[in-house]
Amino acid sequence: MAVSLTIPTPPGAGQEVxxxxxxxxxxxxxxxxxxxxxxxxxxxESDLLFVLLILLAANRPGLxxxxxxxxxxxxxTLVGVA
Amino acid sequence: xxxxKRNRIxxxxxxxxxxxxxxxxLNQTTDxxxxxxxxxxAATLTRVGFRVGALTxxxxxxxxxxxxxxxxxGNPDGTIKGGGSPCSVTFTNSxxxxxxxxxLTLANSxxxxxxxxxxxxIAYDSGTAPSAGVNDLSPTMLGSWTPGTDGPYSIQNDNGxxxxxxxxxxxxxxxxxxxxxxxxxxxxxxxxNSGSNPNEIAARFLxxxxxxxTFKVAGVRMYWTPPASATNSFVLRLYDGTTVLQDVTxxxxxxxxxxSRAAEFYFDEATLSTLNFGSEYRIAIAPATxxxxxxxxxxxxxxxxxxxxxxxxxxxxxxxxxxAWTDLVTSRLFMELILDDWTVSGGGTTNIFQVEx
Numbered sequence: 183m184a185v186s187l188t189i190p191t192p193p194g195a196g197q198e199v200x201x202x203x204x205x206x207x208x209x210x211x212x213x214x215x216x217x218x219x220x221x222x223x224x225x226x227e228s229d230l231l232f233v234l235l236i237l238l239a240a241n242r243p244g245l246x247x248x249x250x251x252x253x254x255x256x257x258x259t260l261v262g263v264a
Numbered sequence: 265x266x267x268x269k270r271n272r273i274x275x276x277x278x279x280x281x282x283x284x285x286x287x288x289x290l291n292q293t294t295d296x297x298x299x300x301x302x303x304x305x306a307a308t309l310t311r312v313g314f315r316v317g318a319l320t321x322x323x324x325x326x327x328x329x330x331x332x333x334x335x336x337x338g339n340p341d342g343t344i345k346g347g348g349s350p351c352s353v354t355f356t357n358s359x360x361x362x363x364x365x366x367x368l369t370l371a372n373s374x375x376x377x378x379x380x381x382x383x384x385x386i387a388y389d390s391g392t393a394p395s396a397g398v399n400d401l402s403p404t405m406l407g408s409w410t411p412g413t414d415g416p417y418s419i420q421n422d423n424g425x426x427x428x429x430x431x432x433x434x435x436x437x438x439x440x441x442x443x444x445x446x447x448x449x450x451x452x453x454x455x456x457n458s459g460s461n462p463n464e465i466a467a468r469f470l471x472x473x474x475x476x477x478t479f480k481v482a483g484v485r486m487y488w489t490p491p492a493s494a495t496n497s498f499v500l501r502l503y504d505g506t507t508v509l510q511d512v513t514x515x516x517x518x519x520x521x522x523x524s525r526a527a528e529f530y531f532d533e534a535t536l537s538t539l540n541f542g543s544e545y546r547i548a549i550a551p552a553t554x555x556x557x558x559x560x561x562x563x564x565x566x567x568x569x570x571x572x573x574x575x576x577x578x579x580x581x582x583x584x585x586x587x588a589w590t591d592l593v594t595s596r597l598f599m600e601l602i603l604d605d606w607t608v609s610g611g612g613t614t615n616i617f618q619v620e621x
Binding site for chain 2: 205206207208209210211215216218219
């Protein structure tokens with residue numbers, strides 16, 4: 183099963199951050215709030231893919247705005263980046 | 265006097281972070297957005313509500329309904345309350361808008377008992393089948409401002425596959441004059457500094473006169489993002505109108521950074537002010553430097569929606585830049601009072617009469 187995950191592009195101050203995973207979308211009022219939420223979830227029972235996406239976007243500028251395709255059935259094999 | 269033992273009052277429920285919406289897209293005829301809860305009160309329910317995260321098109325007709333709960337699974341049981349007079353209503357995306365809260369009036373009311381297991385369900389009803397990006401609806405299932413909770417809870421029903429979610433569910437149900445659930449429109453997160461307008465953000469509160477005679481406020485617990493440097497202090501003030509009753513400067517104890525957190529701050533007066541039940545007061549945060557700090561809270565669609573939260577409509581935000589307060593009655597801070605004293609009776613004189621026989 184392939185799932186498309188879009189890395190959020192950190193917007194400017196005061197702009198929303200939207201992270202979509204399949205049919206579920208999470209929305210934060212700004213980048214600082216999104217990152218703050220992700221950091222608070224580490225170690226907690228939570229949606230780790232959302233956390234990883236946000237932390238990835240914060241630390242890998244080259245991936246911002248990109249879409250990763252991950253094959254969840256094959257040990258989360260990264261299929262492509264576009 | 266009665267020692268209130270540092271009990272706290274005033275927060276709109278438990279809090280651990282600022283508001284962040286989780287939306288679930290209904291883009292198939294077999295998708296459903298579901299919330300399961302125990303009725304907070306015995307009431308005649310006439311309306312239900314939800315927050316729109318996103319939406320596309322207007323050709324699909326949806327149905328929102330009150331249903332029972334399957335005791336073996338915790339899922340909606342698929343039976344709309346009311347029998348031949350169903351407690352439901354159909355609607356389209358016309359008149360709805362993303363990021364806003366909507367109350368819908370049920371075609372038929374339902375009288376529930378306190379603690380009754382109920383489910384609120386949004387499902388496809390008729391018309392053009394939902395399709396992502398063409399005709400779809402994404403209700404906000406939950407907000408991220410509390411730790412995970414199991415009662416009430418939301419369920420993302422994706423073509424029959426249900427995923428139960430932790431976090432404070434965003435939904436509402438109500439009698440004609442009182443709201444229940446967790447109606448929420450948006451987060452409230454001002455970033456004041458000493459030069460901004462406003463430069464004071466306050467929690468306005470009133471403890472009803474029937475609760476007692478007098479009380480004292482020792483401090484607050486609040487959710488905030490501190491300023492970037494420990495040299496950026498702020499002043500916490502207790503106001504009666506625009507008169508300062510208590511204040512304390514918070515500086516060295518600040519741990520600077522960009523991560524939001526909960527914090528407790530206490531006033532440093534040797535003798536706390538005696539406050540009266542039935543009177544209005546404000547606890548204000550006033551940054552002392554030009555560096556922003558962030559305080560967090562919640563915004564609802566209408567002041568009456570606060571009836572669903574602890575404290576009801578007696579708690580909301582006030583702001584000012586000197587001068588008179590401006591009330592923002594649909595917003596409320598994630599702040600609670602730490603009370604030092606709660607006195608029930610103000611005392612009195614006992615008169616003794618002897619009846620002559």
